[in-house]
Structure formats: C-alpha cells, structure tokens
Amino acid sequence: MTSIKIKNLNAYYGEKQVLKEINLDIGEKRVTAIIGPSGCGKSTLLRCINRMNDFIDIFRAEGEIDIDDKDIMQMDPVLLRKQVGMVFQKPNPFPKTIFENVAWGPKIHGTKDKSTLNKIVNNSLKQAALWDEVKGRLKDNALGLSGGQQQRLCIARALAVSPEVILLDEPCSALDPVSTAKIEDLIVALKKHYTIVIVTHNMQQAARVSDNTAFLLNGDLIEYSDTDTLFETPKDKRTEDYITGRFG
Amino acid sequence: MGRLKDAVIEKILLACALISILTMIGIVATLLFETINFFSEVSIASFLFDTKWTPLFKPAHYGILPLINGTLIITIGAAAVALPLGILTAIFLSEYASPKFRQVAKPVLEILAGVPTVVYGYFALTFITPLLRKAYPETNIFNAASASIVVGILILPMVASLSEDAIRAVPRSIREGAYALGATPFEVSTKVAVPAALSGILASFILALSRAIGETMAVTIAAGMMPRLTLNPLEGVQTMTAYIVQVSLGDTPRGTIGYQSIFAVAMVLFIMTLGMNIASQLIRQKYREAYV
Numbered sequence: 001m002t003s004i005k006i007k008n009l010n011a012y013y014g015e016k017q018v019l020k021e022i023n024l025d026i027g028e029k030r031v032t033a034i035i036g037p038s039g040c041g042k043s044t045l046l047r048c049i050n051r052m053n054d055f056i057d058i059f060r061a062e063g064e065i066d067i068d069d070k071d072i073m074q075m076d077p078v079l080l081r082k083q084v085g086m087v088f089q090k091p092n093p094f095p096k097t098i099f100e101n102v103a104w105g106p107k108i109h110g111t112k113d114k115s116t117l118n119k120i121v122n123n124s125l126k127q128a129a130l131w132d133e134v135k136g137r138l139k140d141n142a143l144g145l146s147g148g149q150q151q152r153l154c155i156a157r158a159l160a161v162s163p164e165v166i167l168l169d170e171p172c173s174a175l176d177p178v179s180t181a182k183i184e185d186l187i188v189a190l191k192k193h194y195t196i197v198i199v200t201h202n203m204q205q206a207a208r209v210s211d212n213t214a215f216l217l218n219g220d221l222i223e224y225s226d227t228d229t230l231f232e233t234p235k236d237k238r239t240e241d242y243i244t245g246r247f248g
Numbered sequence: 249m250g251r252l253k254d255a256v257i258e259k260i261l262l263a264c265a266l267i268s269i270l271t272m273i274g275i276v277a278t279l280l281f282e283t284i285n286f287f288s289e290v291s292i293a294s295f296l297f298d299t300k301w302t303p304l305f306k307p308a309h310y311g312i313l314p315l316i317n318g319t320l321i322i323t324i325g326a327a328a329v330a331l332p333l334g335i336l337t338a339i340f341l342s343e344y345a346s347p348k349f350r351q352v353a354k355p356v357l358e359i360l361a362g363v364p365t366v367v368y369g370y371f372a373l374t375f376i377t378p379l380l381r382k383a384y385p386e387t388n389i390f391n392a393a394s395a396s397i398v399v400g401i402l403i404l405p406m407v408a409s410l411s412e413d414a415i416r417a418v419p420r421s422i423r424e425g426a427y428a429l430g431a432t433p434f435e436v437s438t439k440v441a442v443p444a445a446l447s448g449i450l451a452s453f454i455l456a457l458s459r460a461i462g463e464t465m466a467v468t469i470a471a472g473m474m475p476r477l478t479l480n481p482l483e484g485v486q487t488m489t490a491y492i493v494q495v496s497l498g499d500t501p502r503g504t505i506g507y508q509s510i511f512a513v514a515m516v517l518f519i520m521t522l523g524m525n526i527a528s529q530l531i532r533q534k535y536r537e538a539y540v
C-alpha cells in the first residue's frame with residue numbers, strides 16, 4: 001500500500017550539492033537498503049523522506065518525493081512523520097520510563113485511554129522483540145537499558161504510532177553483534193507490515209536483510225536493483241569495486 | 249625552572265583561595281558574634297513569635313515576623329512574575345527563535361541582569377506605582393506589589409537565561425526522536441525538552457528566588473520601611489534587607505541592641521539564602537545524569 005517514489009531529487013547544504021538527480025522507486029512491504037561510502041549522502045537521502053532536513057537552515061532540496069502518489073512537500077510535515085517513522089544511528093530514548101517512551105507518540109496523537117495505551121505499548125514492545133526482557137520493569141528509566149535494548153525500544157517507540165514506512169539510519173552501528181543479529185531478525189519480521197528503508201555501512205547486513213539495494217556514490221545513485229543481483233552481478237564497475245572492498 | 253614556576257603559581261592560587269575562604273569565615277564569625285550578643289538580650293521565642301518589629305522605638309519589640317512577611321510577599325510576588333515569564337522566554341529562545349535572534353537576545357538579557365538595582369527601584373516608584381495607583385487608588389506610595397513586580401523583572405533575565413541553557417543542553421538527538429514521531433515544536437519543547445531539563449530549570453528558579461530574597465535597593469525604594477504584618481500587597485512593607493539598610497544608614501550607635509539587631513536579621517537572611525543555594529546545588533547534582 002505504501003510505495004515511495006523519488007523523482008529527480010537534488011539536495012544541497014548551502015552551495016554544496018550532496019544528492020544529484022536521484023530517481024528511486026521504493027516498493028511497499030519490502031526492505032530497501034542504501035549503501036555507499038561515508039559522506040556519499042545516504043543519511044541525507046533518508047532524511048529527505050520524512051523531511052527531517054527541514055530543521056537544517058542551510059538545507060535545500062529540489063525535485064519530488066511521493067508517498068502513495070502524494071507529494072510530501074505538500075503535506076504537513078507533522079502528519080508525514082507520523083506516517084513515516086525513523087530510527088537513528090545512536091539510540092535516543094527519552095529520559096523517561098520505558099512505558100512513557102513507547103506511549104509518548106500515541107499520547108501526542110490523541111490516545112488518552114489508559115487501557116488502549118497499555119495495549120499499544122505491549123504490542124509495540126512485542127513487535128520489537130523487547131517485551132520479554134522488559135515486561136517486569138516498564139516503570140524503570142529507559143536509560144538503564146543496554147544499548148541494544150535501547151535501540152529496540154526506539155523501534156518500539158516508532159512502531160507505536162503505527163507508521164507505514166520505517167526509516168532506519170545505521171541502526172546497528174553502535175551495537176554489539178548479538179544485539180545486531182536481534183535487530184536484523186526484527187527488520188526481516190517487520191517487513192510483513194511495513195515498508196522499510198535502511199541505511200547501512202555493513203554490506204553483509206544489506207545482503208542479509210534487504211530485498212533491494214541502492215548504491216550511492218558522491219551523491220549519485222550508481223546502481224539500484226534487487227539485492228542478490230547487485231551483490232552477485234553488479235552492472236557498474238564502481239559498484240563492484242565498492243562491494244568487493246576495493247575502495248570506500 | 250618550569251617546576252619552580254609551577255610551584256610558585258600553585259602557592260599564589262592557594263593564597264587566593266585561602267583569602268576568599270578566610271573572608272567568608274570572617275563574615276560568618278562577625279554575624280555569629282553580634283547575633284549571640286543580640287540573643288543575650290532578646291529571647292529567641294520573642295524574636296520568632298512576636299508580631300511587631302520596633303527595635304528602634306519604645307516600647308521596643310523584636311519580632312522578626314513582619315520582616316520575614318515583607319520579604320516573602322515580595323519574593324512570592326516576584327516569583328509569580330518571573331517564573332512563568334522566564335520559562336516561556338526560555339522555551340521561545342531555545343525552540344522557536346532563530347539563531348540570529350538568540351545571539352542578540354542572550355547578551356541583552358545578561359545586560360539587563362547587570363543594571364544597578366537602584367535603577368529598578370526608581371523605575372518601580374516612578375512608573376509601576378503610579379500605574380497601580382491608577383488601577384487601585386487605595387495603593388500606598390510604598391507598596392509590596394510594585395516591589396514584587398520590579399523584583400520579578402529584575403530576576404527574569406536570570407531565570408530565562410539559566411533555564412534556556414538547561415533546555416538547550418538537552419541533546420539534539422532526543423529532540424529529533426520526538427520530531428520523528430510526528431510531534432510539533434510545542435510538543436517537543438513542553439513534553440520532552442522541558443521535562444528533561446527540569447532539574448536545571450528548578451535550580452535556576454531557586455537561585456533566582458534566593459536573589460529575590462537578598463535583593464535590597466529596589467525593595468527599599470519601592471516597598472518602603474514600614475514593618476507590617478499584612479498580606480495586602482497594596483500596603484507598604486519592610487523586608488529584612490530594607491531594615492538592614494535603614495539601620496546602616498541611620499545613626500544607631502555600635503554596641504546597642506538596635507545595632508545588633510541587624511546582625512540577627514542578617515543571620516536569618518544568610519541561613520535562608522544559603523539553604524536555597526544548597527538546595528539548588530543538590531537538585532542539580534541529583535539529576536545530573538538525567539540524560540546521556
């Protein structure tokens with residue numbers, strides 16, 4: 001139901017152009033990975049999709065991004081972000097209880113009923129594979145959780161507002177291998193219900209979790225295809241060099 | 249050579265630290281000494297529970313309640329002005345104002361905080377009081393309301409500036425997390441940033457209130473010198489600080505009970521402000537790790 005179409009997207013920080021004529025169709029209920037060397041514009045591209053770059057004064061974008069054929073530049077960014085959730089590179093739970101973290105989104109969007117909130121919190125924590133670890137201590141401060149738990153809490157927090165799209169910006173880069181594996185499993189499980197876009201530095205991770213992969217280099221979209229094709233028979237020399245580790 | 253220099257510098261710094269500590273001890277010792285003299289003639293019970301303060305007239309009464317009452321009325325009034333306005337200013341500056349505006353506004357706030365308080369006192373007397381008298385003709389020339397308002401204005405920059413620092417210290421990543429859930433700027437500031445900064449905000453409140461309690465010139469000019477045990481803000485009151493000024497400026501001879509009384513009052517003032525400063529420190533420490 002929720003596909004994303006990026007058309008002729010150009011993005012600038014001040015004078016500096018960081019995305020060049022990006023055209024990308026992101027399929028619904030699939031996991032799309034964005035890979036590329038550091039500084040190539042992956043985060044910028046991801047943050048265009050929920051307009052998080054609006055907060056950066058010097059940022060400017062041209063082109064169009066449609067979600068379900070609606071131009072996001074015409075949408076209220078607040079409503080857009082309810083529909084398009086985001087998980088950041090470093091876990092950023094609120095300095096509140098575990099329960100409050102997950103209930104925060106539904107609350108600001110008008111859910112007041114205590115039992116409804118309870119249900120949402122339980123479901124979100126279960127979906128984020130965190131429920132078993134925290135069910136006895138929902139009233140504890142979220143900052144007492146481990147990094148991996150905090151990141152899954154942030155995923156639960158994003159799920160709680162029932163988004164249709166989830167953007168993940170290197171969600172595992174601050175985590176140990178065990179937590180990483182848990183989150184990768186989670187991503188695969190979540191694509192039944194959500195359209196997922198993930199930025200990652202880790203090519204094995206892209207290969208493991210994604211259906212499609214886009215390779216960015218210096219702001220250009222070099223290659224975009226289904227993940228197996230891109231990793232096994234890349235068409236572009238630069239893609240091949242990057243995935244075989246010859247540069248980047 | 250370098251080591252010798254270090255050693256000398258260390259000694260000099262140590263001397264400076266010792267000087268300020270010794271000064272502090274000296275002040276407290278003087279306070280204590282004269283306060284003890286005072287209480288050898290006035291019982292603590294009458295000091296705390298008598299409802300009249302007339303140490304310089306016959307019959308002399310030494311009940312500090314009217315002075316504490318005057319100080320508290322003005323402090324509470326000032327808090328009612330400065331705390332809501334201060335926090336709103338802080339929210340505006342931290343979440344809504346453009347960086348350029350903030351760059352101008354912050355130094356202006358700090359300059360406002362540096363204006364001599366006697367100027368605020370005359371501002372109250374010549375501007376706020378006439379306005380009050382227009383609205384409520386029964387208002388005295390010297391009245392607590394005018395003093396409250398002006399002290400509120402006087403501590404407002406401190407509340408705004410310190411609260412703004414606290415709110416802005418909340419990491420950007422936490423705000424982004426809230427925005428990414430579809431929150432409005434208002435929700436982000438009131439439901440994430442302000443709660444996360446609460447300890448710093450409370451500490452700024454307490455510091456500002458202790459400043460209000462200790463404020464001297466503005467309240468002496470605006471609220472007058474009549475120690476009254478009243479809750480009516482349109483009447484004149486005397487604060488603890490105003491009493492100290494009154495005696496210090498007058499010709500009360502050293503060694504008399506009138507002279508000693510200012511030390512007893514100063515002692516009470518000292519204990520109150522010290523307590524509040526310690527509370528502010530404790531709050532800050534307790535919540536230091538509110539976010540990482």
Ligand SMILES: Nc1ncnc2c1ncn2[C@@H]1O[C@H](COP(=O)(O)OP(=O)(O)OP(=O)(O)O)[C@@H](O)[C@H]1O
Pocket residue numbers: 013018036037038039040041042043044045056201
């Ligand atoms: N707020 C900003 N102001 C100015 N330039 C920026 C800003 N954010 C990013 N850039 C620049 O834009 C380019 C793309 O940055 P972006 O963060 O999108 O890269 P990335 O691919 O996510 O890199 P990484 O893998 O290191 O996270 C970089 O050259 C970066 O220096």
Ligand SMILES: [Mg+2]
Pocket residue numbers: 042043044169
């Ligand atoms: Mg990035």
